[in-house]
Amino acid sequence: xxxxxxxxxxxxxxxxxxxxxxxxxxxxxxxxxxxxxxxxxxxxxxxxxxxxxxxxxxxxxxxxxxxxxxxxxxxxxxxxxxxxxxxxxxxxxxxxxxxxxxxxxxxxxxxxxxxxxxxxxxxxxxxxxxxxxxxxxxxxxxxxxxxxxxxxxxxxxxxxxxxxxxxxxxxxxxxxxxxxxxxxxxxxxxxxxxxxxxxxxxxxxxxxxxxxxxxxxxxxxxxxxxxxxxxxxxxxxxxxxxxxxxxxxxxxxxxxxxxxxxxxxxxxxxxxxxxxxxxxxxxxxxxxxxxxxxxxxxxx
Amino acid sequence: xxxxxxxxxxxxxxxxxxxxxxxxxxxxxxxxxxxxxxxxxxxxxxxxxxxxxxxxxxxxxxxxxxxxxxxxxxxxxxxxxxxxxxxxxxxxxxxxxxxxxxxxxxxxxxxxxxxxxxxxxxxxxxxxxxxxxxxxxxxxxxxxxxxxxxxxxxxxxxxxxxxxxxxxxxxxxxxxxxxxxxxxxxxxxxxxxxxxxxxxxxxxxxxxxxxxxxxxxxxxxxxxxxxxxxxxxxxxxxxxxxxxxxxxxxxxxxxxxxxxxxxxxxxxxxxxxxxxxxxxxxxxxxxxxxxxxxxxxxxx
Numbered sequence: 001x002x003x004x005x006x007x008x009x010x011x012x013x014x015x016x017x018x019x020x021x022x023x024x025x026x027x028x029x030x031x032x033x034x035x036x037x038x039x040x041x042x043x044x045x046x047x048x049x050x051x052x053x054x055x056x057x058x059x060x061x062x063x064x065x066x067x068x069x070x071x072x073x074x075x076x077x078x079x080x081x082x083x084x085x086x087x088x089x090x091x092x093x094x095x096x097x098x099x100x101x102x103x104x105x106x107x108x109x110x111x112x113x114x115x116x117x118x119x120x121x122x123x124x125x126x127x128x129x130x131x132x133x134x135x136x137x138x139x140x141x142x143x144x145x146x147x148x149x150x151x152x153x154x155x156x157x158x159x160x161x162x163x164x165x166x167x168x169x170x171x172x173x174x175x176x177x178x179x180x181x182x183x184x185x186x187x188x189x190x191x192x193x194x195x196x197x198x199x200x201x202x203x204x205x206x207x208x209x210x211x212x213x214x215x216x217x218x219x220x221x222x223x224x225x226x227x228x229x230x231x232x233x234x235x236x237x238x239x240x241x242x243x244x245x246x247x248x249x250x251x252x253x254x255x256x257x258x259x260x261x262x263x264x265x266x267x268x269x270x271x272x273x274x275x276x277x278x279x280x281x282x283x284x285x286x287x288x289x290x291x292x293x294x295x296x297x298x299x300x
Numbered sequence: 301x302x303x304x305x306x307x308x309x310x311x312x313x314x315x316x317x318x319x320x321x322x323x324x325x326x327x328x329x330x331x332x333x334x335x336x337x338x339x340x341x342x343x344x345x346x347x348x349x350x351x352x353x354x355x356x357x358x359x360x361x362x363x364x365x366x367x368x369x370x371x372x373x374x375x376x377x378x379x380x381x382x383x384x385x386x387x388x389x390x391x392x393x394x395x396x397x398x399x400x401x402x403x404x405x406x407x408x409x410x411x412x413x414x415x416x417x418x419x420x421x422x423x424x425x426x427x428x429x430x431x432x433x434x435x436x437x438x439x440x441x442x443x444x445x446x447x448x449x450x451x452x453x454x455x456x457x458x459x460x461x462x463x464x465x466x467x468x469x470x471x472x473x474x475x476x477x478x479x480x481x482x483x484x485x486x487x488x489x490x491x492x493x494x495x496x497x498x499x500x501x502x503x504x505x506x507x508x509x510x511x512x513x514x515x516x517x518x519x520x521x522x523x524x525x526x527x528x529x530x531x532x533x534x535x536x537x538x539x540x541x542x543x544x545x546x547x548x549x550x551x552x553x554x555x556x557x558x559x560x561x562x563x564x565x566x567x568x569x570x571x572x573x574x575x576x577x578x579x580x581x582x583x584x585x586x587x588x589x590x591x592x593x594x595x596x597x598x599x600x
Binding site for chain 2: 031
């Protein structure tokens, strides 16, 4: 009775129950297990290879890196493509394109009203001012919307994910003013790579790939009556702009940089040195039923 | 250029390279990613569901539990089935059946010669004596082979995987004597369940499954000129004998228990109370080229 063929074993794995489970988890798990059984059989995976994979998977989780491996294998961009397709089906693919959240968001950044300085003053780098408005699909400004912004330092490090403690450095929530305007001062972020020697880097290396992202700035824009927009803007000129390891770059999100070097403009901006200006308006699509996602299968 | 369909994205993920990678890792990863892309699309997996999965995967790895999830989803037993098929193809499916190693082996247990006591004397339980020989496929005893044995306590706990420190409790390597004989005294193990509340238990619960294993004793038997045999013996009568969450029970490995209660036999065994005797001979198959596995793709 307990001697199985591979096929009988797969059936046992996918049908064993002592009570009704979550139907969706059961169905998706059965599909993934079935696919992996077939892969192991067709590739004649050796026990030693499987055990190496288990060790690698434990190391990925121990580093909290599944959120880094996933975009590297295209999954986060795939989810954006599917979200876009859902929005298209309901005739609601408007506004600023979405882009992947990535694993480095930290909630509850300090609130600012209208404008903020993002860097804590300890880093050196190129001064950046970014400003614009949050608009609805008809171009009407949305006051009191929240621009939640986070980005890497000029050296490519994210606060809260770096040994140096710098609470909420390069992270703010900015509430737009009565004209829907936001504005922040910061230092130009640089691109970065997955941590060298990490399990993610080991996989990418075996795949013959690099783990570099081009310079970008993350945003999560929220306003009542609109689905929250998670997106990024990309800094032009970065050598990895079209070679992002996370496949996240989208052409409409590549901004234009404006060098501001004349004294009156510098003074008008309240600064004392030349800076780079980025102007960018975020356009939110209206909420529709089609964009109210079903409840997640399991909150963790 | 950076606007992809799901299909174009998949192609980009599976073909992006800056140098040649490991061909086998590339091929297997491409297959797994392709299957997962199709699963996400066909099940219309929501971003929130995917993010829950990422959180769960990180929790599994953080607990070091991939080696526990894998047997629960049948993978370890599948690998044994495939090993058996390889051995059958080379006409070398002889000897004691293999059974999964599980994630609770600890190398370098103390060595003993001929016989050993496995428990450290701090637990109470039913006395067990197990003895037998290590034989080759023709029935010839193999002296100086190593019987590496490990099992759970009467309460179902494994040393080194339990808060109570008890180095190598219920773990020994016993070198067989000139007659190929081994013998050990221990306490009868009980079955056990995956840790309650652990990520593995959460998955099993969503699948409507239990996470229980029937009582068993693990062995790794090694001798020069033979492939190492990883196996288990099962204790008859356990309610989960044919309902192992790891699908590992094999009929030829269910042993017979012999109650020894007469005084002369007890004294002859050097004990002062009734005990259970298990007699079991391990039969090793000869090494063949077909059983020399290829080098693992990645040592971790």
